[in-house]
Amino acid sequence: MSSLSPSASPRSSSGATVQALRAGCSACGMHQLCLPMGLDQGDMQRLEQVINRRRKVKRDETLYHVNDKFDMLYAIRLGHFKTFQHNPNGGQQITGFQMAGELLGMDAIGAGHHLCEAVALEDSEVCEIPFASLEDLFRDMPILLRQFHRMMSLEISREQRVMLTLGSMTAQQKMAAFLVNLSSRYVSRGYSSTRFQLRMTREEIGNYLGLAVESVSRLLSGFKKTGVIDVNHRDVELLDLPSLRSIALGSDPCA
Amino acid sequence: MSSLSPSASPRSSSGATVQALRAGCSACGMHQLCLPMGLDQGDMQRLEQVINRRRKVKRDETLYHVNDKFDMLYAIRLGHFKTFQHNPNGGQQITGFQMAGELLGMDAIGAGHHLCEAVALEDSEVCEIPFASLEDLFRDMPILLRQFHRMMSLEISREQRVMLTLGSMTAQQKMAAFLVNLSSRYVSRGYSSTRFQLRMTREEIGNYLGLAVESVSRLLSGFKKTGVIDVNHRDVELLDLPSLRSIALGSDPCA
DNA sequence: CGTAACGTTGATACATCTCAACTACGGTGG
């Protein structure tokens, strides 16, 4: 593929499309969750200027590989990703599922190159944010800096919750916690808290939670049988969110 | 206890002691690992000025609790800590063991209050760094900012490695990886790569690795029997670091 | 329409936990 298609030029007859492509943070539905949170109009425009382009990433396509040089952060504009580390046996350990408004690549700042791989779970779109330019903005945009620190910190605490899950929960608790977590993240994006589609395979869920595929399947079937959820393929409905929460907390109301 | 002992006053006949107490980052052995890494003399002094005091934390004493308001980061000057989350059953899930030169509290920036608890594993000492003052310094100390980002990022990738450990390793691999990790951290602090003291109990190791105490004990005994390590209580010697590494990677040379 | 990836369900195996008994150590008070 060519690195720059002709239509990337700003002058074009189809103004609307280009506008949409050029449209930056202010027009993005994720801007209260993402890096521009809290910025005024002027600062947001300055931020938009450093985002050199938006990039479409097709399903199963890799956004970055392990050992790729780090120079960009990626803000997910649309779609879902998974990030994973390679374990020594050639397998992978998924460290997170990311959705619109979340930032990818923060783990690479320290090492200068990527330590994990990010793959799109569906056709997606990210904003490329050159980190060097972002650092320049930090100098005189303290609100932006603060939001960046917030996002890094939230990533740290997210991972701590995953450790808690992996280290001290039963399979059933893990599964319930996983569904509850997805639910709350969709809520904060304006979607239903009870109905959503799983963007990942059972195998990916199992990998993430430290469970076998078969266990994931059995657990979902079990939840369905006891009526706390309904599942058909990737479509999930959380019929009894409170019960699901209490299962996650270790008290099984249906035991 | 009184909040300020008389000897905290700068004027004192025992100049050396006071000097040591006042002495900031430049005199601290950890300064190439910690926040001041890469700063010139002047910048380091400005950083020292915002560190309002050093605080001793006795063994088993809590540095901060869950829900404590966040306003400080803590740089460990001396000693060891554990951080843990509370799991719903009243237990804890240890999310990390921290040693000198490492930063505590970064996970609280996002929420504004602490989400985990930090407890000293031995008599320790930390530098209190008011985060608001640190943010002020960031404005005109880009090198400091960069190092801060590095440290946050490294924390994210550290946690990802723990996820890999918890999610896809056998008990034996976890234990080997744990020892190898401690080893490498002691090396970068100038200590032996093969001889060190465990600062935590078997129970804490097990909790961290998602294993029962008894399993930890059996694994250590097993390693001792096959000659890859020597253990006596908290004293460990890694007799065959390469073997230990390959056990961690999944290939057991002694199987 | 065929094929491969995905998902489900059952039977069995096994890694690790749990329970239990015991030992060793370190601090404390007599």
Add this chain to the structure above:
DNA sequence: CCACCGTAGTTGAGATGTATCAACGTTACG
């Protein structure tokens, strides 16, 4: 200084949650 006691650690035997193996159903897609 010694005896005591509680905590930490070890080891064994048995229980169990989850993985593994195997067979099969289902969906998506070329």
